[in-house]
Amino acid sequence: xxxxxxxxxxxxxxxxxxxxxxxxxxxxxxxxxxxxxxxxxxxxxxxxxxxxxxxxxxxxxxxxxxxxxxxxxxxxxxxxxxxxxxxxxxxxxxxxxxxxxxxxxxxxxxxxxxxxxxxxxxxxxxxxxxxxxxxxxxxxxxxxxxxxxxxxxxxxxxxxxxxxxxxxxxxxxxxxxxxxxxxxxxxxxxxxxxxxxxxxxxxxxxxxxxxxxxxxxxxxxxxxxxxxxxxxxxxxxxxxxxxxxxxxxxxxxxxxxxx
Numbered sequence: 001x002x003x004x005x006x007x008x009x010x011x012x013x014x015x016x017x018x019x020x021x022x023x024x025x026x027x028x029x030x031x032x033x034x035x036x037x038x039x040x041x042x043x044x045x046x047x048x049x050x051x052x053x054x055x056x057x058x059x060x061x062x063x064x065x066x067x068x069x070x071x072x073x074x075x076x077x078x079x080x081x082x083x084x085x086x087x088x089x090x091x092x093x094x095x096x097x098x099x100x101x102x103x104x105x106x107x108x109x110x111x112x113x114x115x116x117x118x119x120x121x122x123x124x125x126x127x128x129x130x131x132x133x134x135x136x137x138x139x140x141x142x143x144x145x146x147x148x149x150x151x152x153x154x155x156x157x158x159x160x161x162x163x164x165x166x167x168x169x170x171x172x173x174x175x176x177x178x179x180x181x182x183x184x185x186x187x188x189x190x191x192x193x194x195x196x197x198x199x200x201x202x203x204x205x206x207x208x209x210x211x212x213x214x215x216x217x218x219x220x221x222x223x224x225x226x227x228x229x230x231x232x233x234x235x236x237x238x239x240x241x242x243x244x245x246x247x248x249x250x251x252x253x254x255x256x257x258x259x
Contacts, residue, residue: 004129011133017110018141019186024110027101028142029178035158038146040094042139048079048105050131053119057127060120072115080105110134145181149173
């Protein structure tokens with residue numbers, strides 16, 4: 001049970017697709033002008049992500065490796081089409097606000113990235129939990145950024161006036177404001193010491209170039225291996241020299257005399 005909750009927690013915080021992995025930045029920057037838009041895009045992506053992970057995990061042993069990426073795109077495109085039609089029918093305001101970014105979920109790197117990196121190698125239940133975690137992390141990042149941009153740009157959150165009338169810094173509801181807000185959120189995460197997996201690797205001495213790591217160990221095991229090797233060298237250096245054999249020294253001296 002622990003590994004299932006771990007997948008959920010990692011997607012929310014430690015491996016947040018937007019704030020940590022920097023995936024799906026195009027829709028994140030474009031639609032996060034309001035908190036409601038962030039929720040709409042996030043939940044749409046969550047639904048597609050969970051269903052695509054489930055289908056791909058079930059079919060992972062059936063889909064040939066040679067055509068797996070085209071197969072993933074067909075699966076994701078079918079799910080996105082259904083999602084788009086449902087949003088258009090039941091949530092027309094959200095559909096109008098998100099516009100072209102709903103069909104573009106098909107090529108969202110979060111969807112294809114999780115399908116290739118996780119769902120293709122794990123059981124359906126684990127893949128579903130991974131999809132839920134990543135989807136919730138994506139939704140939380142967009143909603144938080146949208147709320148900050150909406151508050152600073154117009155003094156409102158979810159359309160409700162929070163700050164005095166007339167307050168608003170227009171830059172925050174424009175494209176540069178998205179970069180500023182996401183940079184601020186990431187800076188706060190680093191300041192309060194949230195330890196992501198990538199940050200732990202860098203702090204442990206891994207340079208991130210995993211292609212050069214030996215086959216005997218990965219980046220995670222390399223520091224431990226280096227420490228063990230250092231300990232062995234130190235022990236060898238401190239080991240006292242073996243006492244010379246008197247007979248060997250005597251025989252060597254007699255040999256030199258005879259020569």
